[in-house]
Amino acid sequence: MRVRKVIDGVSEKVMCSVTAAVSFLVVLIAAGLYLKARPIMEITPIKELLTSSSWHPLKGEFGFYPFLMGTFWVTFLAMIFAIPICLLCSIYISEYAPRKMRDVIKPLIDLLAGIPSVVYGVFGVLAVVPLIRDTAHRINISTTGYSVLAGGIVLAIMVFPIIISVSVEVIQSVPYEARESSLSLGATQWQTVKKVVLKKAFPGIVAAIILGFSRAFGETMAVLMVVGNVPQVPHSIFEEAYPLTALIANNYGEMLSVPLYDSALLLGALILLLIVLLFSMAARLILMRGGR
Amino acid sequence: MNLRHVEERCFKVLMIAATFIILGSLFAVIGVILVKGAGALSLSMITQTSKGGYYLGKEGGVLNAIVGSLYLAFGATATSLLVSLPIAFCLQREYVKARTANVVRLSLDVLWGVPSIIYGVFGFTIMLLLGLRASLLGGIVALTLLELPIMVRAIDEVLQMVPRELKEASYTLGATRYETMFKVVTRQILPGIISAIILAFGRGIGDAASILFTAGYTDHIPSSLLDPVASLPLAVFFQMGTPFPEVQERAYASALILLIIVLLLTVSSRLFSRRFAKFVIR
Numbered sequence: 001m002r003v004r005k006v007i008d009g010v011s012e013k014v015m016c017s018v019t020a021a022v023s024f025l026v027v028l029i030a031a032g033l034y035l036k037a038r039p040i041m042e043i044t045p046i047k048e049l050l051t052s053s054s055w056h057p058l059k060g061e062f063g064f065y066p067f068l069m070g071t072f073w074v075t076f077l078a079m080i081f082a083i084p085i086c087l088l089c090s091i092y093i094s095e096y097a098p099r100k101m102r103d104v105i106k107p108l109i110d111l112l113a114g115i116p117s118v119v120y121g122v123f124g125v126l127a128v129v130p131l132i133r134d135t136a137h138r139i140n141i142s143t144t145g146y147s148v149l150a151g152g153i154v155l156a157i158m159v160f161p162i163i164i165s166v167s168v169e170v171i172q173s174v175p176y177e178a179r180e181s182s183l184s185l186g187a188t189q190w191q192t193v194k195k196v197v198l199k200k201a202f203p204g205i206v207a208a209i210i211l212g213f214s215r216a217f218g219e220t221m222a223v224l225m226v227v228g229n230v231p232q233v234p235h236s237i238f239e240e241a242y243p244l245t246a247l248i249a250n251n252y253g254e255m256l257s258v259p260l261y262d263s264a265l266l267l268g269a270l271i272l273l274l275i276v277l278l279f280s281m282a283a284r285l286i287l288m289r290g291g292r
Numbered sequence: 293m294n295l296r297h298v299e300e301r302c303f304k305v306l307m308i309a310a311t312f313i314i315l316g317s318l319f320a321v322i323g324v325i326l327v328k329g330a331g332a333l334s335l336s337m338i339t340q341t342s343k344g345g346y347y348l349g350k351e352g353g354v355l356n357a358i359v360g361s362l363y364l365a366f367g368a369t370a371t372s373l374l375v376s377l378p379i380a381f382c383l384q385r386e387y388v389k390a391r392t393a394n395v396v397r398l399s400l401d402v403l404w405g406v407p408s409i410i411y412g413v414f415g416f417t418i419m420l421l422l423g424l425r426a427s428l429l430g431g432i433v434a435l436t437l438l439e440l441p442i443m444v445r446a447i448d449e450v451l452q453m454v455p456r457e458l459k460e461a462s463y464t465l466g467a468t469r470y471e472t473m474f475k476v477v478t479r480q481i482l483p484g485i486i487s488a489i490i491l492a493f494g495r496g497i498g499d500a501a502s503i504l505f506t507a508g509y510t511d512h513i514p515s516s517l518l519d520p521v522a523s524l525p526l527a528v529f530f531q532m533g534t535p536f537p538e539v540q541e542r543a544y545a546s547a548l549i550l551l552i553i554v555l556l557l558t559v560s561s562r563l564f565s566r567r568f569a570k571f572v573i574r
Contacts, residue, residue: 011378015381032417033414086314119554120321157317221525248413277406
């Protein structure tokens with residue numbers, strides 16, 4: 001009898017300490033990256049690091065501006081493609097599609113979420129990049145195809161399942177009575193969706209979009225393979241870019257002999273982490289509040 | 293037909309078009325990889341390891357990467373299951389207050405959103421600190437960090453659906469919380485655990501950014517935890533990066549192998565969870 005009680009007590013202690021440790025993992029990662037990034041921040045002020053365009057590790061100049069711009073351009077473009085398509089599709093799945101069709105479409109979209117990012121990268125190189133190159137040539141723009149646009153398209157496909165699964169859930173949680181009272185007042189189905197359902201689901205949809213954004217922001221391999229990786233501030237969507245994640249993936253682990261190089265790259269990782277944390281925290285808080 | 297019905301029609305067409313774009317892109321991805329990959333896929337690709345000069349277009353296959361990926365994903369999934377199960381149980385009412393549990397859930401959800409490259413960078417920094425080289429062990433640790441939040445949240449979700457009467461019946465018979473959780477509840481949520489395992493495994497086997505620095509790359513099948521290990525996603529990535537068309541062809545074939553593994557996992561998760569559902573009390 002006593003043994004069982006002891007097992008129960010010990011297991012509680014073990015379980016709760018594991019849980020506590022994992023809960024602080026994010027803080028631990030951020031703190032670790034900060035410690036390693038501090039040397040570079042002591043030498044160059046953080047403001048200069050973020051706004052300077054000169055990236056010459058051998059001369060000790062680390063300007064993150066082109067990389068930040070690369071990341072922002074690719075992510076924003078992806079969101080511009082993904083948001084309208086995802087919203088329309090989510091509304092269709094949750095409000096219009098017959099039950100049988102919904103049961104077919106939803107698992108297919110979940111399938112998209114499971115495809116590894118290198119596979120998207122290969123798809124981008126094989127299909128998206130040549131398509132952009134040929135289309136651009138037809139309208140007299142010279143580009144290799146490896147461009148912000150290619151990154152945007154591939155990323156958009158990758159965030160489809162995230163935005164859709166969250167927003168379908170949110171839209172379906174709008175109480176049925178709200179729809180019925182709107183319909184019984186003579187509103188059409190679209191009017192009901194527009195004025196009742198979307199209004200109620202709005203915060204949740206914003207959260208879904210933010211989650212998609214932060215996933216796109218941190219995506220590495222697929223983007224790395226299709227954006228061309230030229231360290232410049234892109235001036236059009238047909239130009240190459242060099243996102244922050246690609247910078248880290250290409251250079252970290254090598255060239256650690258160059259002074260401050262790893263510190264600079266870890267600062268890049270820290271910036272990435274902090275932005276993603278901020279966004280996903282905001283999205284989760286919105287969703288939690290809506291759930292209550 | 294007045295204006296609002298026209299609007300209804302227009303939007304319905306747009307919605308169907310959007311759904312087609314999304315399903316179309318799924319089929320485009322699968323189709324392109326299938327067509328390009330099938331042409332280059334051969335038996336030697338999956339039965340031989342990479343020989344010297346493989347990346348210059350010489351003999352060999354990617355067996356080392358396939359086996360390496362399986363090692364990595366199995367190791368990481370087993371480790372994260374070992375950690376996830378206690379955490380998911382700990383979030384139940386018996387152990388912590390609902391408020392605390394929600395804070396932990398929030399931090400897990402945030403962890404789920406952390407880009408995998410961050411896990412890779414963080415893992416590698418820790419390994420440098422400990423003086424470890426890129427190895428199977430390092431890769432498993434980085435992938436475990438990646439899989440952990442996915443698995444805990446998936447198990448947590450099914451735990452919340454366990455009927456309260458079931459637990460109460462167990463407590464009434466005098467079982468402790470430990471016995472109730474590990475002997476009664478675990479059996480009840482077995483299908484959920486299986487699909488959580490498959491979900492996490494699929495995520496782990498496909499991820500490249502987290503093992504880019506931590507697992508290294510080699511032409512051999514590792515014989516110990518401290519050996520570097522090849523992996524399928526990185527094999528795809530490195531083969532794509534070579535300037536030789538015949539090696540790039542093999543990248544398509546490797547991508548196809550990876551895609552087939554992931555798709556099989558998804559399908560089997562559906563089948564398995566149905567099969568194990570016979571232990572569930574409804």
